[in-house]
Amino acid sequence: MRLSRGVPLVAAALVAAAVTWPVPAGAAAGAAGHCARQERVRVPGAEFQQSACLPDLTTTGLAGTPYTDTADQAGLTARATRTPSGVPGVQIDGYFPDSSHFNATHGWKHDAQFVIRLPDHWNGGLVVTGAPGTRKQYATDKAISDQVLARGYAYAATDKGNSGADFYRDGTRPGDAIAEWNARTTQLTRAAKRAVAQRYGHAPRRTYMTGISNGGYLTRWQLENHPELYDGGVDWEGALWTADGPNLLTSLPAAVGHILGSADDEDLYAVGFARGSEFLWPYHEKAYWGVTQKIYRAEFDPGYDTGCPGPSAGSTVEEILAPCASDAAYDYASRPASVHRAVERVALTGRIGRPLITLHGDLDALLPKAADSDVYARMIDASGRGGMHRYYTIQGGTHVDGLYDTYPDRLRPILPCYRSAFDALVSWVERGTEPPADRTVGRAAGEDVVNSCDVGGTTAGR
Structure with a gap:
């Protein structure tokens, strides 16, 4: 560092x-x-x-x-x-x-x-x-x-x-x-x-930690390791890192294999990708899966393939986003103990010390919720901190809200639900009003999903 x-x-x-x-x-x-x-x-x-x-x-x-x-x-x-x-x-x-x-x-x-x-x-x-x-x-x-x-x-x-x-x-x-x-x-x-x-x-008087994706990971880590600095947090689809998996290095190799033709749909379902999210996969093949696997593998396991990505992830956009063929065969479980120790340095435990609300879309095609927030919620429960956690699945939500503009009939943005969740956190921390139990937030008929959402008693978009 x-x-x-x-x-x-x-x-x-x-x-x-x-x-x-x-x-x-x-x-x-x-x-x-x-x-x-x-x-x-x-x-x-x-x-x-x-x-x-x-x-x-x-x-x-x-x-x-x-x-x-x-x-x-x-x-x-x-x-x-x-x-x-x-x-x-x-x-x-x-x-x-x-x-x-x-x-x-x-x-x-x-x-x-x-x-x-x-x-x-x-x-x-x-x-x-x-x-x-x-x-x-x-x-x-x-x-x-x-x-x-x-x-x-x-x-x-x-x-x-x-x-x-x-x-x-x-x-x-x-x-x-x-x-x-x-x-x-x-x-x-x-x-x-x-x-x-x-x-x-x-x-x-109050300090709140929050973030999206890697920012959601930071929120989880801060509430686990420095709860004295915060009063609560909202985790928007945070990345999950655990030393023995699951983590990105256990789900993305199948996605890279899908790009290269060595893995089929069933392989993706097996590592957590949701049925019904298939229409999003072509975009993620081009924009996310290859580059994400290789840069995190290079971060934690630089000895796996020293020629890819090499000294740089690439000099052009195409090179940066392209997958490495060797990553399709990457098997995190069989990698040396040193790799697992590297991940353990930044791993999450579920031992949060302040109230946390987690949001995750059920169509997330980068961090599938089954291999991420579902697991993290169980980790929190297993640590005895479940009373400080609420977990809301956003029906039709995916990793980036911008994709709603391409698929308005299939997706809903998570942002308005995030705003509602933030209000719910504030009410929980400052007024003692507990949010509803874990639930799936559906899409109501005629709802302005771009600017309105209610995670349970707190509606954004007013």
């Missing part, structure tokens, strides 16, 4: 550069109350930071500016998703000390980048997340940041310390890159709490 090696956190905080970016047209710079204490906020441990006083911290106001990256959000939300706007406040962008350089955002070419947003009208809470997939810190601006900012929460997101298809090249030992994801999330949470206190005069 590359956490402040040789740079103590206190010293880094003292030498962190603080730069104010140009303010977009329409910003009320200097207005009474707006951006109060902006100049006082220093993110503890940051090597570099720069802040801006903005008239709108949501993607509506930030699109086309340096303060977000709409390209990195592509595919995560349905086209007709309604998002709030008009949230003035302070945005802080920066990075913690790190020796890797995958993230070129802002031209910095420096990893461990973060964004912290501090709305003028604060409700006393903080929401923390990490990037899904191999994306970066602005990836969930539309899916998560917009809504929580409109509710008055401060917001913090991390690039996880490495990003892109070559993230596995970070670190020196197998598993280092993913272990850094967890460390960076913990680091940002602690720093964001301090920044919030500087901005508003006191620490957040």
